[in-house]
Amino acid sequence: MPRHASALVVALFLTAAALPQGAAAQEAATSAEPPAPAEPAAAAQPPAPAQPARVSTGLVTIESDQQRADQLTGVITATGNVRIVYPDERVVATARQAQYFSKENRVVLSGDVDIVQEGGNLIRAERVVYLVDGERLIAIPPTGQQVFSRVRIQQTPPASPAATPAAAPAPAPAAQP
Secondary structure, three states: OOOOHHHHHHHHHHHHHHOHHHHHHHHHHHOOOOOOOOOOHHHOOOOOOOOOOOOOOOOOEEEOOEEEEEOOOOEEEEEEEEEEEEHHHOEEEEEEEEEEEOOOOEEEEEEEEEEEEOOOEEEEEEEEEEEOOOOEEEEEOOOOOOOEEEOOOOOOOOOOOOOOOOOOOOOOOOOOO
């Protein structure tokens, strides 16, 4: 694999960080805070299912009909039935072409782009430009159509009444003489 190919792979899937589930999962996996102490048994909620620890392997697979790298321009191009799998972020992207512009630190996926993340997050567009340094994603629709995005919002369960302190009653208004 050419020297810049790993940068293509990393940059392509930084798009996953733009999707809420990937960012939240990554933050949770790298948090160094100790777990909160357990509540007394009477007020305890059933334990949440344990999430397996996520290990970052950096492994990315790019499949395409053709791949080339130009060391002079710093452009890496994969064309024809491009399929990129990034297990660390649980993302699969497909497109007709993927390019990484190393001098600009920019990734461009074009032609029937689908970026799918396990758990339901999805972006569908004709072209997706990812500016790596600014962590900015621009999705461009096919002519006369719209970009389609589906994002699963992680909701935190409401606090149980036992865990929420009771509100103090409002003071009674002062008596008028």
